[in-house]
Amino acid sequence: MRKDKWELVKLGGICEIDPSKRELADIASDTLVSFAEMADLNEKRPYFNFSRKSNLGVLKKGGLSYFKDADVLLAKMTPCFENGKSGLVAGCLNGIGFGSTEFFVLRGVKIDPYLLYSIISSDFFIDSGKLMMLGTTGRKRLMKDFVANYQIPLPPLEEQKQIAALFQSIETAIEQVEVQEKNLQNLKNQLLCELFSEALQFTNYLNKNDFEKIKFEKIALNISERVEPQKTTLDTYVGLEHLDPDNLVIARTGKPDDVIGTKLKIYKGDIIFGKRRAYQRKVAVSHFDGIASAHSMILRANEKYIEKEFLPFFMQSDVFMNRAVQISEGSLSPTIKWKTLAAQEFILPKKEKQKELTKLFKQFDTTRDQLKQQKTTLKNLKQKLLSEILG
Template identity: 30%
Template sequence: MPKKQLTIEEKMNNALVPEEEWPYKLPDNWCWVRLGELFQVNPKNNVENDDIEAAFIPMALIDSDFSGEYSYEIKSWKEAKKGHTQFANKDVAFAKISPCFENGKAFIANNLPNGIGAGTTELVVLRNIKIVPQYTFYLLSTDRFVNGGRHTYSGVVGQQRISMDYVKSYAFPLPPLPEQQRIVSRIESLFAKLDEAKEKIQNVLDGAEKRKAAILHQAFTGKLTAKWRKENGVSDDSWEKRDFKGVAEIKSNLVDPISYQDFPHIAPDNIEKKTGELLDYNTVAEDKVKSGKHRFYSGQILYSKIRPYLSKVVMVDFDGLCSADMYPIEARDGVSAKYLWYYMLSDIFLNQASTAGSRTVLPKINQKELNKIKINITVISEQKEIVRLLDKFLNKEKSICKSCEVSLAAIEAMKKAILAKAFRGELGTNNPAEKSSKELLREIISI
């Protein structure tokens, strides 16, 4: 017997979420609808000519963070569609595999060649021409949808996917069509202002490295303390160039780690590039260190001799062991260790280190090459003044960058709050006099 056709009312009852399952209360003229009843999920395109051009979108060409940006390759429809997920203009697509799902790889298909495309099988595509695509896209970017999907992951690590039952049964807050359009306009207006602020803050952050490089250059070419020298009767001739070995001593001191199990263990990976910041580290025992390591002491400088990481240099205030890929360095008499550390973070030093010797293709800088690097040095009193000024400037920069990071986090939190309000009908855009979205649902189901 042929399958009994459901009436419109039966379809409506299947589509509407029962009140006891509502995630929260919506405005009276909205309704909760099962996503799978509202959209065609992973639809097929009806294309008669297999030879026409179409877009092909692998996962690598979809941007993250719900930016909605993507690019595509052009293939024949026959080639593009074979074994792949299909979509068309105005469809909304999102990744279903981890970590692409939680990383926000999603887009609204638009301006595709001949209006059609296909792509990675790890996409879920939603189609409903009667719902504003941007409304659906913003809904998919909410914590409620993403976190809920993550909790349904199944499969082996690296190949985990969200449950399609979760997608199809997801409670979708459906407002009337005009309200969808107003919500999208309101979100875009608010986001535009936040993005403008975010860009300005990000520019400050992005300029931090240039500002630091500039102040270090001024410090070690004598410009930073020119006024100080005049005020303190120090001649410009106090500056000179010395070989590295004339200002510091490389303390190669390999020991057996077995006797130092509780000591801190520092490797190049524990040092942030170009900042001199020490990151989290473990003890010798925790890192299961077995081969020979250098013994270092408080007040020394640890310097990565691996060529891609020559900007990893840190000054320590504790004893421990460091990787054999590092040099423990001690400042000689008349040289401030912190002055030397700052110098080793400067481009003046790094440019020499990166090209030191004739064997630049080798992975490490050897002691002979390091010892030949030129150091701009002045009297100890000026060194201390330079260190004082650099401490002041860089601490201020660190504070500025921290404030920028806090502000960026606040902007992201505001965006999430805006989205949460949007899908509760709390953006101040809803018109309670508009007819219920159930009429829109009825129209969709009747197609």
């Protein structure tokens, strides 16, 4: 590929932005078409599913965005744009779709649709767009002029197709890794469910004599040390927004300066459990000293009755999470009280059996981390190739 032979063009010159609905004039108003909410789009992933369908005549009357198969959708409003909300349209009912007014619709005229999607979802494009958004905090929007005037080096069509095919192969590899991740998590959840069930048996390793009924307050200590964020020397904050469902590892953190109000002190090795909206299944082990949201519960294993590394895996199980949801109080933001949780009884393997079980479940997490690293490597490869093309 001879990049020095590529033509420098503006996106507005090689694609149509927000196509007119006038081209639908001859299509019957009762034709069923697809509809996409903003929530339907993924972050930096090309394909998505439509949330619903409706008659063309109903959707055409309003100010909704109109698109068809092979068009590219781009979120224009904060924080969706910054998060990479975009998509390549495929599988519309009768080839026609409508969606949020907060989409730009880009229809490639002289550019391969997948390459166009790859460009507008790239870090290059998003980082440049962030600087050009207008509006007040929380209501900022990307302007159409920025999209139309954004310049790229455009390869000949045959080279575009080759580049798009390469990006598609990387995306396919990422999807395959994600399937493996999902299957691995499902298997882990299944084994956790079997381990803590009332069957009192686990493969050939445990029988009913290896289990005991025990109250939660006996295996876990509630640590409620309060901290004022502006008065602490600790520099790491963990809110519930930083915890991922069914993941014991804390991948993101904030700063104490970013929050106000009394928080909870956490020590390395403590368990952070989202006591608010427990159905979100947020529980993680801190690998640092810091402070945590007051909407979390800080727990520490009572090592007299349970192995320290075994407790988090138990708390990931459906048995624990379902009970947590059941005992939550409140309608809008259901929350668990420590006194209620402490009184709950669970059937657990006896302590002397827990070390080997911990090794098993740690292996699941190790394998999952390896898969996540593969996915990160593939994503970085795609961004590196895009930077070489656009840079």
